[in-house]
Amino acid sequence: MKNLGFNIKTLLCFTKNLRLADSPLLNWAIQNSEEIMFVISWRDLVRRAGPFRKQFALECLSDLQASLKLRNQELIITCLPLQEFIGHEIKNSIQQIVIDEDVNHEESVQFENIKTICFAANIKLYSKIDSTLTDFQKTVPIFENKSASKNFTFTEFRKEIEKTLSVPAPVEMVDIFPRPMTCTQADYLTTVPALKQSLSDPKVLFKGGESAALKHLNAYFSKTENPINYKNTRNGMLRFEDSTKFSPWLSLGGISARTIYAELKSFENKYGSNESTYWILFELLWRDYFKYNSYLNKEKLFLRSGAKNIKTKILPHELEMDLFTKWKDGATGVDFIDANMLELKKTGWMSNRGRQNVASYLVKIQNVDWRLGASYFEEMLIDYDCASNWGNWSYLAGVGTDPRDRVFNVERQAETYDPEKLYVKKWLHKIAIRGTT
Incomplete structure (x- = not known):
């Protein structure tokens, strides 16, 4: 922390980067403040989330709060939307606000509102988009200029990035914190125990928080067979080790993509690539x-016609809702689809292979509005990430950036990825047993 010579009060707003390690914006705030307050909006964090994601998010907050307490700091958890909390708290002589900016449309609108509040109150606002592996500020102009329609394919993106791939190294955490600042809004606050009481406490496959994320990262790369065989196992649906399982922690920023990349390069240096x-x-x-x-693409990402404005078949509403309900309840009569949907319903998790199949089935075979599926995934998935979820759904629906109009052959997919029907038996058999008790 710098000796600034005068009392600078900072409000640091956590959004989705729920960690202390490899957080450049956090480091900047620590070094440029005499007093600091840390806040997060529970309402914003779990907007439209179901029980699994809420439970995971709560564990993330609990871990973050514990890490801050070790440094004589408090994590303020507000029930208000962040912009409303800021509107109240600016009366507390705050000079600057620091916030992780988001790439997604809804969060961008909120950020613009926060900018307006800060401008009107003459408060400095420091922000950065820091959720990507690559340097966002340096990379986004390449693709802003590349295509007027903004619909560049993944292959175009990957080839452009890999020409000069440069991933910033994870930054060391500054561990000398400023004095904690007192919050004046007791009426708008809540606590981890209070939130815990409001949840149904489902059994979750993943433990939330930065500590658990780093532990999992170390465990994954410690077993050399995991990374060495990843391409061969990644489509598996039965074993936890089949895929990296980094996505839950990445979704809420319990770990950064840069930290994963650094561990990957360390592994390659030791064992080869x-x-x-x-x-x-x-x-x-x-x-x-x-x-x-x-x-x-901003709000275009959420249109039925997608960013490419492609018209799709529209079913009668009653029929569409009947098909959608059977799909989400695992009652389509197609075993491979139903098993995946029941796994999601019971655990908040589904493999990548499963996600592609159930999405293709809903939108290409049943002709249901893809946004119904995307919204259901938003509610249910423990690793929900707005950009990845809605991007993947629009991609598979044929209204996104996939130049091919692909349809998954469910029968062939089941024969390839569940040839002995072990996955189907696991989930359909469990439900059958429950029904007899």
């Missing part, structure tokens, strides 16, 4: 691609 280790990077680039796609 192959197609599988490259494929881990490949998936991180997919994640980046959808974030740039969301940032550039």
